[in-house]
Every structure is written in C-alpha cells, then in structure tokens.
Amino acid sequence: MNKNDRLYKTIIIKEIKEEVKGFKTFVFEEGHHIHYKAGQYLTLVQNSREGEEVRRSYSITSSPVLDEPLSIGVKRVENGFFSRQLIDNAKPGDELVTIGSGGFFVLPDDIQQYHQVFFFAAGSGITPVYSLLKTGLHLHPQLSFVLIYSNASAGKTVFLSPLQELQKLFPHRFHLELLFSDSANLFKARLHRDLILESVYQLAVRNRNSMLFVSPFPLILHCKSAI
Numbered sequence: 001m002n003k004n005d006r007l008y009k010t011i012i013i014k015e016i017k018e019e020v021k022g023f024k025t026f027v028f029e030e031g032h033h034i035h036y037k038a039g040q041y042l043t044l045v046q047n048s049r050e051g052e053e054v055r056r057s058y059s060i061t062s063s064p065v066l067d068e069p070l071s072i073g074v075k076r077v078e079n080g081f082f083s084r085q086l087i088d089n090a091k092p093g094d095e096l097v098t099i100g101s102g103g104f105f106v107l108p109d110d111i112q113q114y115h116q117v118f119f120f121a122a123g124s125g126i127t128p129v130y131s132l133l134k135t136g137l138h139l140h141p142q143l144s145f146v147l148i149y150s151n152a153s154a155g156k157t158v159f160l161s162p163l164q165e166l167q168k169l170f171p172h173r174f175h176l177e178l179l180f181s182d183s184a185n186l187f188k189a190r191l192h193r194d195l196i197l198e199s200v201y202q203l204a205v206r207n208r209n210s211m212l213f214v215s216p217f218p219l220i221l222h223c224k225s226a227i
C-alpha cells in the first residue's frame with residue numbers, strides 16, 4: 001500500500017465507544033472528505049506482517065443527514081486479523097487508512113412511494129440498519145418505521161439505548177421490537193418466519209405495496225412472498 005496514492009485516505013480516530021462487550025464504535029475526526037449514503041460501508045486497509053494489503057469493510061453507523069461525525073461499528077472476531085487490532089489496540093488519535101465508502105444496501109431512490117419501512121436485524125448486523133433508520137426518520141417524515149431486532153440478551157444488544165431514545169423521539173413513526181434469545185416466550189426469542197409474518201400483519205399501516213422490507217438476511221426475502 002502506497003499511502004501517497006490518491007486511492008487511499010487517512011482518517012483519524014476521534015473517539016472509541018464500547019457499546020457492548022466486544023463491539024465498539026469508532027468515531028472519526030472531521031476533514032476526511034469521505035461522502036457516503038446511509039447503509040454503506042467504509043473499507044479499511046492495512047498491511048499484513050507479510051507486507052500484503054489487507055482490506056476489511058465496516059458499515060457506517062453515522063447518518064449523512066445528521067450533524068454527526070463519520071463512525072463505524074466493529075465487532076471483535078476471535079482470531080480475526082483486522083477486528084482484533086481495532087478492538088484491542090486502536091486508540092483515539094490513531095490514523096487508519098481507507099479506500100472510502102461503497103455498497104448498495106441503501107434506501108431506494110423511489111422511497112417516496114412507500115408508507116412504511118420494516119427493518120430486520122440481528123446482533124452486529126444492526127450497523128448499516130442503524131444509519132438507515134436514523135436517516136429515514138429524519139429525512140422522510142411521511143414514512144413510519146419498524147425495527148425487529150434480535151439479540152442474545154438486552155445486555156448484548158448493540159445501540160439499545162440510542163434506539164430506545166429514537167423511539168421516544170419518534171413515538172408515532174418508529175416501532176422497536178426487541179427479541180432476546182433468553183426470553184421465556186420462545187415465539188419471541190429469535191427471528192423466524194412465523195414471527196416475521198405475524199409482526200408484519202400486526203404492524204402494517206397500509207397495504208403490502210406501500211411497505212418496504214430492508215434486511216441483510218435472505219430469510220426476509222423468502223418471507224416477502226408470503227406477505
């Protein structure tokens with residue numbers, strides 16, 4: 001990696017927040033000129049010990065429409081090369097190298113034609129959804145949002161407090177449904193087809209065509225045909 005190549009940009013860590021054990025948000029200093037859409041990821045680059053370029057993508061958790069600095073969410077992967085370095089060693093003031101943002105997991109251009117957006121997420125898969133949700137709530141007042149979010153327990157739920165804050169801020173437009181694997185109610189212990197279908201039937205504000213389904217899971221695509 002030649003840092004002088006224009007492909008590479010240097011970003012400086014401003015702040016690191018431990019959201020839950022093994023998951024941290026990295027907030028970057030301003031002045032990087034990285035443009036992104038909600039739902040996109042940032043690709044970070046570093047050299048391995050053997051001198052090979054290693055690239056890893058991390059979803060952007062900040063929203064481009066809010067006055068907030070660029071941030072990503074990183075989950076520590078056991079024996080992982082990149083994530084362990086970030087989680088275990090990185091500190092504010094450190095420089096990271098990126099080739100910028102990318103990805104197609106974004107809100108569609110025809111978003112205006114919908115009335116309601118259903119998000120489905122589990123664990124650290126919340127990262128792009130969090131940015132999409134914040135962006136949608138602030139940018140599209142005609143839309144209401146549902147997030148069905150599955151985790152091992154409340155204590156292991158990334159962004160639990162900020163999501164609950166969003167619920168208070170937008171009580172009529174944002175419905176948050178939390179699923180915990182340690183729940184006594186097995187129907188609501190994890191994301192599964194019947195729960196998805198029941199939630200959509202119960203929470204739908206209009207007909208099927210006015211609903212948009214957004215999820216990193218293929219399961220949701222299978223369920224869509226049954227709705």
Ligand SMILES: Cc1cc2nc3c(=O)[nH]c(=O)nc-3n(C[C@H](O)[C@H](O)[C@H](O)COP(=O)(O)OP(=O)(O)OC[C@H]3O[C@@H](n4cnc5c(N)ncnc54)[C@H](O)[C@@H]3O)c2cc1C
Binds near residue numbers: 058081084124127
């Ligand atoms: C579009 C996109 C968005 C993403 N968004 C996020 C995000 O928001 N947050 C996030 O935390 N992650 C995200 N990821 C995942 C992230 O990019 C990394 O893949 C993740 O951090 C693991 O990278 P690592 O270098 O730490 O682990 P790696 O070094 O790649 O290792 C991963 C696993 O493979 C095992 N492994 C490595 N080499 C071998 C081998 N030779 N043989 C057998 N096993 C091996 C390791 O033990 C480890 O368990 C995203 C990925 C993509 C593609």
